[in-house]
Amino acid sequence: MERPGLTPERLTRAGAELADEAGFDAVTISALARRFDVKVPSLYSHLRNSQDLRIRIALFALEELADRVADAVAGRAGRDALAAFADAYREYAREHPGRYAAARLRLDPETAAASAGVRHAQMARAILRGYDLDEPAATHAVRMLGSVFHGYVSLELAGGFEHSAPAAQESWDWIVDSLDSLLRNRSTT
Amino acid sequence: MERPGLTPERLTRAGAELADEAGFDAVTISALARRFDVKVPSLYSHLRNSQDLRIRIALFALEELADRVADAVAGRAGRDALAAFADAYREYAREHPGRYAAARLRLDPETAAASAGVRHAQMARAILRGYDLDEPAATHAVRMLGSVFHGYVSLELAGGFEHSAPAAQESWDWIVDSLDSLLRNRSTT
DNA sequence: TGCTCCTGCCTAATAGGTATAGGCAAACCA
DNA sequence: TGGTTTGCCTATACCTATTAGGCAGGAGCA
Numbered sequence: 001m002e003r004p005g006l007t008p009e010r011l012t013r014a015g016a017e018l019a020d021e022a023g024f025d026a027v028t029i030s031a032l033a034r035r036f037d038v039k040v041p042s043l044y045s046h047l048r049n050s051q052d053l054r055i056r057i058a059l060f061a062l063e064e065l066a067d068r069v070a071d072a073v074a075g076r077a078g079r080d081a082l083a084a085f086a087d088a089y090r091e092y093a094r095e096h097p098g099r100y101a102a103a104r105l106r107l108d109p110e111t112a113a114a115s116a117g118v119r120h121a122q123m124a125r126a127i128l129r130g131y132d133l134d135e136p137a138a139t140h141a142v143r144m145l146g147s148v149f150h151g152y153v154s155l156e157l158a159g160g161f162e163h164s165a166p167a168a169q170e171s172w173d174w175i176v177d178s179l180d181s182l183l184r185n186r187s188t189t
Numbered sequence: 190m191e192r193p194g195l196t197p198e199r200l201t202r203a204g205a206e207l208a209d210e211a212g213f214d215a216v217t218i219s220a221l222a223r224r225f226d227v228k229v230p231s232l233y234s235h236l237r238n239s240q241d242l243r244i245r246i247a248l249f250a251l252e253e254l255a256d257r258v259a260d261a262v263a264g265r266a267g268r269d270a271l272a273a274f275a276d277a278y279r280e281y282a283r284e285h286p287g288r289y290a291a292a293r294l295r296l297d298p299e300t301a302a303a304s305a306g307v308r309h310a311q312m313a314r315a316i317l318r319g320y321d322l323d324e325p326a327a328t329h330a331v332r333m334l335g336s337v338f339h340g341y342v343s344l345e346l347a348g349g350f351e352h353s354a355p356a357a358q359e360s361w362d363w364i365v366d367s368l369d370s371l372l373r374n375r376s377t378t
Numbered sequence: 379t380g381c382t383c384c385t386g387c388c389t390a391a392t393a394g395g396t397a398t399a400g401g402c403a404a405a406c407c408a
Numbered sequence: 409t410g411g412t413t414t415g416c417c418t419a420t421a422c423c424t425a426t427t428a429g430g431c432a433g434g435a436g437c438a
Contacts (some may be wrong), residue, residue, distance in 0.1 A: 005386095006386080006387085028423095028424065028425085029424075029425065029426090030423075030424055030425080031424095038387070038388095039387070039388060039389080040424080040425080040426090041387080041388075041389085041390095041425095041426080041427080041428095042386075042387045042388070044425095044426070044427080045385085045386060045387075046386095049425075049426070050424085050425065050426090104347070106347045106348065109352060136354070136355045136359065136360075136363075137363065139353075139354075139355060139360065140355070140359070140360040140363040140364060140367075143341065143344070143350065143360045143364070144337065144341075144360070144363075144364045144367065146340065146344060146349075147336070147337050147338075147339075147340030147341035147344055147364070148333065148336050148337050148340055149336075149340070150340040150343070150344065151335065151336030151337055151338070151339040151340025151341070151343070152332065152333075152336035152340070154339070154340070154343070155332070155335060155336055155339065158293075158295050159295065160335075161332065163298060164328075165325070165328075166325045166328060166329070170325065170329070171325075171328065171329040171332045171333070174325075174326065174329040174333075175329065175332070175333045175336070178329075178333065178371055178375065181371070181374070182367055182370070182371045185370070185374070186367065194415095195415080195416085217394095217395065217396085218395075218396070218397090219394070219395055219396080220395095227416070227417095228416070228417060228418080229395085229396080229397090230397080230398080230399095230416080230417075230418085230419095231415070231416045231417070233396095233397070233398080234414085234415060234416075235415095238396075238397070239395085239396065239397090
């Protein structure tokens with residue numbers, strides 16, 4: 001009777017994989033127990049409850065995504081940085097839809113403040129330094145970028161652009177270009 | 190023993206109210222049965238299953254929202270129409286968060302094609318007529334508007350802008366202005 | 379080597395949600 | 409008035425979440 005060696009970390013990772021395969025909603029304690037070939041209550045030694053599991057996956061995804069974005073943006077500026085930033089989000093969402101959905105989980109303020117979510121905000125601001133916007137315009141712009149990218153990605157994942165031309169990639173490029181020129185114009189105002 | 194007189198329509202309406210009060214996720218057959226003081230299986234004469242209920246609420250919300258948007262946009266053009274369009278979405282989401290969430294439910298292609306979703310797309314295109322964009326720019330722009338508005342509203346509902354200045358309303362206005370000027374610039378290209 | 383404790387997974391049990399099968403009585407209709 | 413239909417009911421089965429408490433095997437100590 002070898003023990004499977006469950007840990008919160010392994011469960012979180014497995015939960016993230018399960019989310020990508022079956023959707024974030026399909027991430028249940030039961031499904032995870034099946035995956036480890038273990039009885040359901042065994043997981044409660046490692047996880048407070050199913051919400052705890054979801055939060056752990058969310059935090060994991062936020063970290064992973066922040067790392068990717070940071071990597072993509074490193075050494076770039078201006079339009080290049082903006083495009084890299086945008087593409088990093090979109091690619092992560094396409095590659096890991098379940099984790100991306102997890103990253104959108106609403107966290108309570110303290111948890112959010114201690115999460116990689118703050119790095120995301122910092123990186124967005126860093127991108128905008130290339131466009132020298134004053135406050136409060138910079139904040140407005142951060143919110144706009146977050147809205148567009150999140151909105152586009154979530155519509156695309158929901159299949160909103162599947163059944164019509166032009167391809168999602170074209171619209172994406174057009175939008176990134178548009179945002180770039182918008183921010184450049186705004187900065188000269 | 191007077192019968193409560195359940196109908197799919199009344200159940201859908203009650204489900205929409207329940208969604209606004211307790212969240213779309215809280216809309217269950219059980220909760221709805223409690224609300225009508227009726228046993229759970231009674232609802233299955235009127236609804237195929239719980240997914241059917243959710244879809245009905247989604248279709249209802251799409252209709253209601255399309256009506257509001259149509260009303261808001263009527264008789265306006267250009268920046269005015271864009272702002273009215275945007276505000277109609279945002280106000281609906283703030284007033285009826287559960288219905289708004291319902292309206293974002295992923296529908297299968299046939300259902301979507303028969304839903305008020307197509308009116309939404311048509312109205313977005315109508316707004317853009319004021320900016321004379323060619324294809325494929327018009328489609329890109331429709332997607333961008335959908336992304337920004339949906340993204341902003343969903344971030345705002347998730348509480349993303351609660352704990353920091355400036356107020357969500359200011360950013361919203363700034364974004365609508367920005368989109369207007371962006372579209373005006375794009376049209377002259 | 380043997381004892382003890384503790385950890386980690388187990389069984390048992392409760393509660394709530396989803397869904398189906400089949401019953402019964404009120405309401406409708408001829 | 410009697411038959412049929414309709415609409416809500418009971419009974420039942422299964423799934424998920426969660427808690428309580430049990431047991432065995434490995435770690436540490438004598």
